[in-house]
Amino acid sequence: MSKSERELIVRKIENGTVIDHIPAGYALHVLKILGISGKEGMRIAIVMNVESKKLGKKDIVKVENIELSEETVNRIALIAPTATINIIRNYKVVMKRKVRIPEVIEGLITCINPRCITNQPREPVTPRFRVISKNPLKIVCEYCETIMEHSEIIRQLIGE
Amino acid sequence: MKEMFAGRDVIRILDFDREELEELFNETDEMLRYKKGKIDILKGKVMALAFFEPSTRTRLSFQTAMLRLGGSVIGFSEVRTTSIAKGETLADTIRMLDSYSDVIVIRHSVEGAARFAAEIAEVPVINAGDGTRHHPTQAMIDLYTIRRNFESIDGLTVGVLGDLKYGRAATSFIYGVSKYRLKKLFLISPPLLKARREVIERLKAQGVNYEETEDLEGIISELDVLYVTRIQKERFPDPTEYEKVKGSYRITASLLKDAKKELIILHPLPRVDEIANEVDRTRHAKYFEQASYGVPLRMALLKLILAGE
Numbered sequence: 001m002s003k004s005e006r007e008l009i010v011r012k013i014e015n016g017t018v019i020d021h022i023p024a025g026y027a028l029h030v031l032k033i034l035g036i037s038g039k040e041g042m043r044i045a046i047v048m049n050v051e052s053k054k055l056g057k058k059d060i061v062k063v064e065n066i067e068l069s070e071e072t073v074n075r076i077a078l079i080a081p082t083a084t085i086n087i088i089r090n091y092k093v094v095m096k097r098k099v100r101i102p103e104v105i106e107g108l109i110t111c112i113n114p115r116c117i118t119n120q121p122r123e124p125v126t127p128r129f130r131v132i133s134k135n136p137l138k139i140v141c142e143y144c145e146t147i148m149e150h151s152e153i154i155r156q157l158i159g160e
Numbered sequence: 161m162k163e164m165f166a167g168r169d170v171i172r173i174l175d176f177d178r179e180e181l182e183e184l185f186n187e188t189d190e191m192l193r194y195k196k197g198k199i200d201i202l203k204g205k206v207m208a209l210a211f212f213e214p215s216t217r218t219r220l221s222f223q224t225a226m227l228r229l230g231g232s233v234i235g236f237s238e239v240r241t242t243s244i245a246k247g248e249t250l251a252d253t254i255r256m257l258d259s260y261s262d263v264i265v266i267r268h269s270v271e272g273a274a275r276f277a278a279e280i281a282e283v284p285v286i287n288a289g290d291g292t293r294h295h296p297t298q299a300m301i302d303l304y305t306i307r308r309n310f311e312s313i314d315g316l317t318v319g320v321l322g323d324l325k326y327g328r329a330a331t332s333f334i335y336g337v338s339k340y341r342l343k344k345l346f347l348i349s350p351p352l353l354k355a356r357r358e359v360i361e362r363l364k365a366q367g368v369n370y371e372e373t374e375d376l377e378g379i380i381s382e383l384d385v386l387y388v389t390r391i392q393k394e395r396f397p398d399p400t401e402y403e404k405v406k407g408s409y410r411i412t413a414s415l416l417k418d419a420k421k422e423l424i425i426l427h428p429l430p431r432v433d434e435i436a437n438e439v440d441r442t443r444h445a446k447y448f449e450q451a452s453y454g455v456p457l458r459m460a461l462l463k464l465i466l467a468g469e
Binding site: 113115116117118120122123124125140141142143144145146147 | 247249250251269270271272273275276291292293357358361
């Protein structure tokens with residue numbers, strides 16, 4: 001076998017976004033956040049459980065011809081806090097950034113406590129959480145102080 | 161250093177440090193003189209009571225406190241006769257009261273309601289209980305009672321008994337008392353009603369020496385303070401389970417035979433049968449004294465918030 005046959009072949013993309021350093025096993029969650037089912041037609045590469053110096057194992061997602069909105073980046077941060085986002089134009093990385101978990105999360109998730117003020121119909125209130133731990137991700141509702149785990153955050157963000 | 165209280169919201173006991181509580185307690189000492197009198201320092205000020213949940217003690221003591229300070233009181237104590245019954249939001253009700261009054265006191269069954277009200281109102285908001293979460297002024301009264309009975313709260317061994325999961329008075333008391341360097345804090349409850357996770361995580365983070373136990377009899381001799389709360393029947397899926405628990409947590413004279421001479425028993429009241437009447441006559445019973453501080457402490461709080469220094 002030649003060297004190229006032994007390696008996973010993922011071609012460089014001309015224009016688009018590469019999301020690297022996704023915790024191993026979370027690539028499909030990230031795709032879900034991007035709203036990509038595969039039927040949209042753009043070329044997509046998903047690489048899972050490959051070696052990583054930083055993470056041991058990691059996933060990578062490459063999608064052609066899209067760039068991500070700030071809100072999407074924030075959602076990815078909550079699913080894959082270690083991810084880096086590379087924007088590719090004309091085969092070159094024109095921007096590389098780490099996702100960042102904010103100190104306060106507003107609006108993206110709802111509180112799991114049904115008796116929380118943020119779950120009362122018609123009250124003009126946006127759910128707001130403070131991040132109390134980044135690894136593993138843990139947040140606390142600023143109104144009722146219920147603590148929520150990463151698994152619950154993922155469940156809400158990908159709708160499963 | 162002053163002005164610590166002026167214009168401030170009172171949402172959680174957690175938001176006040178020991179220095180601030182000390183200022184409040186000193187002011188309460190002063191106010192004891194006017195317990196049955198009048199001092200016109202809040203003349204012309206209006207307090208709005210927004211009680212979305214039933215209350216007698218808390219509501220009447222806030223009302224009495226304001227009247228003794230020379231202020232006036234408006235508000236409602238049930239939602240049936242208000243526009244809330246017509247479907248008005250909490251936000252709109254608070255906006256209205258905000259425009260009428262100088263301070264709003266709110267009790268609501270929804271958790272986080274007081275914080276939300278405080279975000280909307282420009283005037284200070286005092287939380288008189290939000291669901292199972294916080295009851296800061298009760299905790300202030302509780303701490304004040306301990307302070308009146310002991311030289312210092314530091315170094316004491318304190319037990320909190322009853323419904324630690326849903327009880328807001330118990331939760332606020334735990335938060336309040338763990339601001340002090342306790343010798344030990346016992347959390348005594350049936351497994352079903354253990355303190356909530358966020359409470360335990362906070363105790364751990366603060367390095368409080370605490371222990372969760374079901375066995376009151378086994379630790380009663382260690383306690384300086386026993387804070388008793390009611391266990392509500394409706395919290396139990398199985399009524400026979402409730403009967404068992406109820407019996408084991410009933411405070412009687414015979415249970416107290418092993419207690420320290422200095423032990424004080426507190427209860428936010430109302431009690432049902434968790435403390436036997438015979439205990440009222442013992443030196444340990446301080447719950448009526450505790451209740452008597454409700455008005456002067458709330459007078460002190462209202463004065464500090466509304467009159468500044």
